[in-house]
Amino acid sequence: MWNPKSQSFLIISLLCMSALSTWTAASNGGGKPLLAAVTKDASTSLYTAPLKDGRPLVLDLSSPAISLPCDAKKGKGTVTTTLSANATDGKNPLFPVSFPAVATCATPPPAGAAVVGVAGLAPSGRSSFPAQVARTQKVANKMALCLPSDGKTTSGDSVGVAIFGGGPLFFIPPDRGDFTAMLAGTARLHGFHGSPGYFVSATGITVEQKQAVGGPLAVGLSSTIPYTALRPDVYGPLVKAWDQAASGPSFPWMQRVAAVAPFERCYNSTKLAVSLSRLGYGVPQIDVALEGGASFLVVGGNSMVQVDADTACLGFVRSGKGGQAPAAIIGGFQLENRLLVIDEDKKQLGFTTFLSAIGLSCSNFNFTHAA
Ligand SMILES: *[C@@H]1O[C@H](CO)[C@@H](O)[C@H](O)[C@H]1NC(C)=O
Ligand SMILES: *[C@@H]1O[C@H](CO)[C@@H](O)[C@H](O)[C@H]1NC(C)=O
Ligand SMILES: *[C@@H]1O[C@H](CO)[C@@H](O)[C@H](O)[C@H]1NC(C)=O
Numbered sequence: 001m002w003n004p005k006s007q008s009f010l011i012i013s014l015l016c017m018s019a020l021s022t023w024t025a026a027s028n029g030g031g032k033p034l035l036a037a038v039t040k041d042a043s044t045s046l047y048t049a050p051l052k053d054g055r056p057l058v059l060d061l062s063s064p065a066i067s068l069p070c071d072a073k074k075g076k077g078t079v080t081t082t083l084s085a086n087a088t089d090g091k092n093p094l095f096p097v098s099f100p101a102v103a104t105c106a107t108p109p110p111a112g113a114a115v116v117g118v119a120g121l122a123p124s125g126r127s128s129f130p131a132q133v134a135r136t137q138k139v140a141n142k143m144a145l146c147l148p149s150d151g152k153t154t155s156g157d158s159v160g161v162a163i164f165g166g167g168p169l170f171f172i173p174p175d176r177g178d179f180t181a182m183l184a185g186t187a188r189l190h191g192f193h194g195s196p197g198y199f200v201s202a203t204g205i206t207v208e209q210k211q212a213v214g215g216p217l218a219v220g221l222s223s224t225i226p227y228t229a230l231r232p233d234v235y236g237p238l239v240k241a242w243d244q245a246a247s248g249p250s251f252p253w254m255q256r257v258a259a260v261a262p263f264e265r266c267y268n269s270t271k272l273a274v275s276l277s278r279l280g281y282g283v284p285q286i287d288v289a290l291e292g293g294a295s296f297l298v299v300g301g302n303s304m305v306q307v308d309a310d311t312a313c314l315g316f317v318r319s320g321k322g323g324q325a326p327a328a329i330i331g332g333f334q335l336e337n338r339l340l341v342i343d344e345d346k347k348q349l350g351f352t353t354f355l356s357a358i359g360l361s362c363s364n365f366n367f368t369h370a371a
Contacts, residue, residue: 031138033165034097035088037367040150040158041115045226045332047147048115049162051083051129055116059145059162061223062197063120065127070105078104083129090168090178092370099136102127121145121223122196123189123344130164130344139165141344144180146355146362147223149336160336160362169339171355171364179339183350185294189342192218192326198342199326200349201291205238208250208284212241217327219288221340221349225331227262227305229319234327238286239265242314245284251275254283263305263313270310278357280304281312288328301356302334337361 036049038059048056052068066083070076083101086093103117104127119129121143126135134141144167148160163169167180192199203215213234230238242265246254253275255268267283275282280301288296305315315333319325339362341350355361 032087032089032094032097033139033163033167034085034133034137035093036085036162036164037365038146038148038160038162038362040148040160040332040336042150045150046115047160047223047332049085049119051085051119052081052116053084056114057117057119057129058115059121059223060118061121061221062195063118063128064122064124064196065120066101066103066118066129066132067106067120068103068117070107076105076107078102085164086369088163089370090163091170091174092366092368094370097137099133101129101132101136120196121342123198124196130342133164137165142166142346143342143344144169145223145340145342146338146365147332147336147340148362149333158363159365159367161365161367167341169365171360172366174366176360179352180341180350182352183341184353185290185296186348186350187290187292187294187296189347189349190218192220193324195220195326197221198349202327203289203291205234205328206287206289207238207241208245208248209287210241210245212238213327215289216291219290220326220329221335222329222331223335225329226333227315227317227331228334229317229329229331231321231325231327232318235316235318238316239314242284242286251283257311260307260311260313262317263307263315264318266307266311266313267304268310269304269306269312272304272312275300278359279354280356283314288330296330296351297354298334299354299357301354302336302338305333 047059051057081103084098087097130143144163146160148158168178169180187200190199198221200219202217202219205213253271255271257268272281279299281304283300286298304312306312337355339352
């Protein structure tokens with residue numbers, strides 16, 4: 001006999017079971033953030049993480065999607081793929097997690113020897129890597145990113161760390177505390193004429209506490225350009241203020257030498273060496289004053305690029321773009337060795353101090369599995 005009650009009971013229990021199994025699948029990571037080791041590719045200066053079958057994807061702060069090379073047979077469009085990382089408690093990797101992700105297909109595949117695709121980190125409702133981690137792992141749409149240097153100019157074995165889904169994040173030794181809660185500053189994230197990526201507003205840029213450029217200035221973040229690019233009307237006054245400070249009595253060790261492209265201000269680093277400290281070479285401090293009062297400080301360790309054994313150059317370049325372009329795009333070299341905490345839900349950028357200043361680098365994460 002057909003019994004509507006037992007039928008609906010059956011349906012309800014089936015629904016419950018499927019809800020339970022989706023819940024189990026979703027919390028496969030136990031609602032835990034995911035960890036990735038970040039490497040700087042020496043030839044391309046791109047930062048990658050081994051998220052696709054252990055093979056690297058480029059981390060791109062300006063791309064809002066995951067992209068993989070097109071399958072010649074299936075043509076263009078979106079594909080479902082499986083990505084993997086380790087769950088983390090913020091101190092160590094805990095256990096491996098694989099999860100489905102939607103990727104768009106891109107031709108040609110990105111440059112770089114072993115790179116198999118792009119993990120777009122830019123803000124997006126659903127398609128970015130952090131948004132897909134947030135959805136599948138039931139964690140916050142928040143990432144902590146510590147880009148490593150190439151190991152040539154700064155210490156460290158050039159493996160940085162990224163945690164997707166929020167903090168905490170501890171460096172070795174862990175008793176120094178959660179660095180996502182030790183921010184030197186925060187600023188509100190803005191859009192910029194619909195461009196993908198993260199932008200903040202600056203009230204000005206100073207060199208040795210003297211105003212070089214007035215605001216408001218739109219400042220973007222990029223992990224795919226190697227050095228900070230300044231619009232010509234910003235680059236000119238900044239370099240002028242830099243020259244003034246550099247030729248002043250506080251920096252007797254700064255001796256100009258021939259420029260090495262793409263840089264215009266280069267110095268004899270044999271002479272600079274006397275000023276070397278945890279902050280890098282003793283050179284004028286550049287300070288990007290952000291809306292809300294925080295300062296993004298650029299000390300020698302983030303400003304001076306060692307181009308050869310006895311030459312170090314100011315690592316800022318003039319961008320080709322004028323007019324509607326952002327005033328500045330902070331590039332990889334100036335983002336390295338500090339922890340960036342990008343909270344998409346709160347629309348907030350947070351950053352720590354330059355880690356070398358406190359005897360750390362982005363390579364101080366413990367990638368040994370927790371016992
Ligand atoms: C997980 O962590 C271990 C130890 O660091 C590492 O060997 C492994 O490649 C990681 N797995 C993934 C998927 O990243
Ligand atoms: C840099 O300084 C060192 C030490 O004073 C000197 O020997 C060398 O010739 C200088 N190099 C240049 C290119 O000026
Ligand atoms: C790294 O983590 C492992 C596992 O918890 C631990 O045994 C080891 O002592 C840690 N290494 C350092 C240098 O703290």
